[in-house]
Amino acid sequence: MVPVLPGLFVGGAAAGVGALRAAGVGALLSVDAEAPPPLAGIRALHIPARDEPGADLLSHLDSCAAFLSAARAGGGAALVRCHAGVSRSIALVTAYLMKTNNLTFEEAYAKIKAIKPDAKMNEGFEWQLKLYEGMGCKVDVSSAIYKQYRLQKVTEKYSELQNLPQEVFAVDPTSVCQTLNSEILYRCRKCRIDVPSFVTRAFWPTLKEVDQQPLLTRGLQILLNFVMTVRSNVPLISLSRYSGWSQFC
Incomplete structure (x- = not known):
């Protein structure tokens, strides 16, 4: 002691x-x-x-x-x-x-x-x-940093989110600079559910439309339900594990 x-x-x-x-x-x-x-x-x-x-x-x-x-x-x-x-x-x-x-x-x-x-x-x-x-030494639940931290914890909890087949992945949209208010939507052709771009960025590599199989597994549906409860227009943050964070665009 x-x-x-x-x-x-x-x-x-x-x-x-x-x-x-x-x-x-x-x-x-x-x-x-x-x-x-x-x-x-x-x-x-x-x-x-x-x-x-x-x-x-x-x-x-x-x-x-x-x-x-x-x-x-x-x-x-x-x-x-x-x-x-x-x-x-x-x-x-x-x-x-x-x-x-x-x-x-x-x-x-x-x-x-x-x-x-x-x-x-x-x-x-x-x-x-x-x-x-x-976050200024304060747990700010409205912060983009904290929201994406919680999203990462969800993906860690549900392992199926980390093991989607490679054919559902596309080019990283963060390589294209976007303004804060210009949000890309990705849509599953089978279930027609829109996936906001900040979800796909947190879920790197990102998702694309798939013709042959449903995109939204049970685990991804859980993730989306969580995301839609906290969604807001905030700066996009990439949380690189154990190495701090950086802001896109």
Whole structure:
């Protein structure tokens, strides 16, 4: 258990209740596959996540920051804990430093590494924190960055979306510069459902009309239903896994 800021510690599961009480910890933020048993007199927030690049921490960063700030208010202390104390907990504390100290991802991560040399979050968490920085250290559900992040999570969940036959793919429309209000629609000739261009861009390589077979598999229909609930005219964003993001056109 290592102090990061006054009233903020980071560590692994080895820290027992005695160590927490000795450090004056009154709040525990845990991030692990399973929630730890409750500790008497200690407020707790659990984020269910494995130490895997695809685990979603981004969606929880604001609620974690609010929990830690409330715990530290008035001189209290909080511990951010995962199993080993080197990846998931480090990612949450790095995001907290970015948000509260107005630091970039690189600055916050360097500060953590200087305090805890064995800190090493996985590449997926690094990518998510860079997206968080791109949103101004706020989880903005109306942001193009966040919407396409969620779309990617849907495609990861439904593997059939990643394995459509090659004959349904066409030339990448992002190679042609489009204005923000000029949206290309792709239509399945069999089911006649329009696929907006920002969906096809998130679903690279892109889709084309198919004569011989239905384009919309069960998984793609789920994706489209999700997309149509959040659709709006926003800049098109390409989320290149683990390497930040860039804007098209």
